[in-house]
Amino acid sequence: MVWISLFLFSLNIFAKELPKFLTKHTSESIRYITLDGRYAYIQKRQGVLGMVSSFRSVDFISDESHSNFLVKDSRFKQRLAVEIIPNDQKEFNLTKNHKIMVVEWGKTQTREVGIGRASKLHLGDEWISYYDAIQKMISVQNILTQKVFQIKLSAQTSPYFTPEVEMISADTIIYSDVNDKGYIALIQYNLITQKSVVLYKSSQNGTRLELCQEKGYVGIGEFPYDDIARTSKILQIKLSDSTNLAGYTTIYSSTDSDLGNMVCLENSIYFIKTMTHEKKINVKQTEAVKLDLKTTQVQTVTDLGSVSQLLAMDGRILIPHRGDYYVLEGSANLTDDKLKSPLPSSEELPIDL
Incomplete structure (x- = not known):
């Protein structure tokens, strides 16, 4: 009970009204911008x-x-x-x-x-x-x-099952795999020697791993599959010149069955958290939250009630919701008619016909 109280204290409620993403293109046609x-x-x-x-x-x-x-x-x-x-x-x-x-x-x-x-x-x-x-x-x-x-x-x-993959160096990758009993594991694999080592193995079945990498670290999220009551956690492996990845730190843990969908930034990780769960009818209230990597505090950043996906595009983070995109990070309005100034000649990216 003490742990729960401390966690709720660390879950800062700071949701604000998010701007809608405005472009000259329809939301259903955009694949990348x-x-x-x-x-x-x-x-x-x-x-x-x-x-x-x-x-x-x-x-x-x-x-x-x-x-x-x-x-x-x-x-x-x-x-x-x-x-x-x-x-x-x-x-x-x-x-x-x-x-x-x-x-x-x-x-x-x-x-x-x-x-x-x-x-x-x-x-x-x-x-x-x-x-x-x-x-x-x-x-x-x-x-x-x-x-x-x-x-x-x-x-x-x-x-x-679809594995998650991150590449640490030109000869080292990490990937997720699952055994026949449904227990997920994170494996480090050397492409040259073809040798592998298990970095993490879950103590609960029915979960999946998400991987995202930013400068200096790899984020590892363990989240349950839909309709399965399991705990959630996020681990962090700090990267160095060495490819020794044996040590990890737990930076977030919850008894809630969170959705995940992590987006790693340099100093934080966005993901989708389950705020409430009516288990009898299996209805969840889910919001986007921001995990501060220095303080490990979790801040609620949306008030939409049913966040199901986070999309990262060139530093912009979008939330699809009821036919619109809402912007968590990055500019929201790209509707002006002003032509973009040309890039320097050495960087101009012409269209190849």
Whole structure:
């Protein structure tokens, strides 16, 4: 009871009215937009992805399979990863692989990388990882040399499980895996020696791990699957020149079944917390909160009642809610008609036709 009182004391209620995200593009068409609004990747229609920049527009991916698109960045802002999801409206399949491509930041010339899902850019955007749910295989690929390393997960891994991956150095990754009893673990793996070590193993089944990396640390969130009553926690591994990742610190722990969806910043981590839970009818009140890494205090930053997702785009953090996007971090209004000043000639990012 004392611990609960202390936790409630540390959960500062500081929710404020958030601004809506305003652009000249419809919210359902935006796949990615830079912080200053200079470049926007827009789904024009099913199967067509375009880029809009300073009143120039070009459709640079087009197919006949009624595809949808996912566009992802990293904090390095050198490249974007694009996942092409075929027949998105006609074939709903959690194990379906996507075509994965990369595009230079602010450009349109694409390069096909492989087939899988859950793509993520790493290490200056020179590396990319993705997961083949059918083969149960993690691929880690150097975009420049095309060299590919592969890690095979257990044959007993659920076909609906998708591992989380972070790259610590050019030869070291960490990833999540689950055993046949539903216990999740975090594994450090050396791509060269192919040796692995378990860094963390959960004491409860029915949970999943989320990984996010910022300058100087890796955030590890353990959250329950929906409809399962489990505790939640966030761990932190501080990074150094060494690849010894054995030590971690618990920076957040709760008996609540939080949603997670972590976004790591240099000094804080945003995630979605369960505020109340009516277990008889399984109705949750969920809000976005901010975990201060120095004080470990948790601050409630929304008052929407049902936050279900956080989206990070080039330093901007958005909350989709009832057809609109609300802005947690970054500029909210990109509707002015003023043309963006050109970048210095050495940095100009022309559209590749």
